Amino acid sequence: MRDIEHPDVTRAQITGYPKVLMATQPKHCGTDIYDSEILAGDAIIVLPNGEIVLEENLEDYLIEHLGFQFKTAK
Template sequence: MADIEHPDITQANKTGYPNVVAQPEHFGSDYFGNEVLIGDSVVIDPSNGEMILEDSLEDYLMEVKGFQFKTAD
């Protein structure tokens, strides 16, 4: 029985790897080291110029600035 090769492998061997889907362009890293891509929503702390991904803002406010989030009684 002959070895069977997946058609995608055969095509890659003939023509090389296809162009990978365009990746978003890297912009930098935020305070926590998270990758920031072009188009991401970020917040800049005016006191020190730190960039924070909007999704990490609550963590930044609690861990760095000492904010406390509570439910009103």
């Protein structure tokens, strides 16, 4: 007797996603200046020179490019 695998199982093994989730994957919208993936719905900051920074990378940008210092008040 031959083992038959369900097509959804095969698809999940190949793609890493079940069929249902494949249709709901967020749209890829590019990358920011740190090469972080930007997905539809992500909060971004557009710099005056047109470059884009993900909001989650803003602190790194402020430190590395503008010399900001983040400290805890004592």
